[in-house]
Amino acid sequence: MTRSALRLAAELLGPLALVGLVALVASHLSTSDQTDAINVLVIATIVIGLYVFIGNSGVISFGQISFAAVGAFAAGIYTTPLTTRQTTMPHLFGILARPELTNVESILLAAGIGALFALLVGLALMRLSGLAAGIATFAVLEITYDILANWDKIGPGPTTLASVPVTTGVGQATVGCAVAVVIAFVYQRSRSSRLLRASRADALAARGIGVSIVRHRLGAFVLSGAICGFAGALYVHALGSINVTEVYLTLTFLSLAMLVVGGSQSLWGATLGGVVLGILSSFLTNAVNGTTVFGFSFTLPNGLNTIIFAALFVGALMLFPRGLARNREFLEKWLGERPPRPGAVLGPPGGVGAVASAAAGHAGAPATAAKSHATAAAEPKP
DSSP: OHHHHHHHHHHHHHHHHHHHHHHHHHHTTHOOOOOOOHHHHHHHHHHHIIIIIIIIOOOOOSSSSHHHHHHHHHHHHHHHHHHHHHHHOOTOHHHHHSSSHHHHHHHHHHHHHHHHHHHHHHHHHHHOOOOHHHHHHHHHHHHHHHHHHHOOTOOOTTTOOOOOOOOHHHHHHHHHHHHHHHHHHHHHHHHHHHHHHHHHHOOOHHTTOOHHHHHHHHHHHHHHHHHHHHHHHHHHHSSSBBBBBGGHHHHHHHHHHHHHHHHHHHHHHHHHHHHHHHHHHHHHHHHTTEEEEEEEOOOOOOOOHHHHHHHHHHHHHHHHHHTTTTTOOOOOOOSSOOOOOOTTTOSSHHHHHHHHHHHHTTTTTOHHHHHHHHHHHHHHOO
8 A cells, every 4th residue: 555545544533533532432331421421423524524614714703503403403402302392483484393303313403504594604604714704704693692692593603402302322323423523534435625725825826826715615615614503513413402501602702712732733633622622522511510520529610610721722832833633634743745855946835836746736726827827917017
């Protein structure tokens, strides 16, 4: 097997192995501890959804949890028994009040709704970058929260959506997270992803050779919305009930922290951050109610778990500014490209050359054409 084939295999199998390890450990735990493991896998799925857009585009988004929220409420409502809906949500629109879906159908529906919502939002916002994009996507999160919390024709409003079938066990959570890993892997190997990553390095050069940054951003945004909606369905079927506050600010900043600490520019980093910080978050949350470690029992005061998590988050960023994975894929340090021969000419990272390379790296974009366009774009205008 060639070096590039080994690198490609490690890029996919590393995250899958980590997900499988969590599932293996969970299968030997008590029922209550299995619940924590399921939560870790579901949150890791959300983080992978964030990575698909943020990691590839370099554009910060606070709105991805909106897609998880609509996915969670759609899956929860459509699987709640009809009699319960009529009693607790009498004002629902007819399209929400009547059908009753199976678990799998509700998960697929949640992914589709997440993708559709992301498409509608992305058509308006994908031209934005930097601080403007962050503020706009945060506004989307706030709008989604207000609508779900106050409009009783699409949900329970400020009350809790209860009586949702609990179907997300260790097996389903593992499969769901693994599916998200595979989708993210396939996407990041695509031509669209490589062009999007190149435009992240130099947007001006990308536009110079005809790359439609908005289109590639929109594609990543919609795919991210689908994964987040999918994860939202897993989330509500793991909890059995959900309130709109559970898919709002806390989950938004927690998932972003996991992505940044793991390494926002690699699939391995996103998976590692989701799992490691997910375990830490579950442990600190349980410690508020009392826990035992190596025979030593202790209880954390309310709020101290959040302070400890935030302090560890800051410490991790100080020690690892590029994340625990250093923005590398699994084993990339050892399986990466061999160093150039002495005397080889190296171009600057990013810029026109990087964009041309990304465009030429796949069928349908000949290297000669890409390089000629890049050269023309790089020449100063008279």
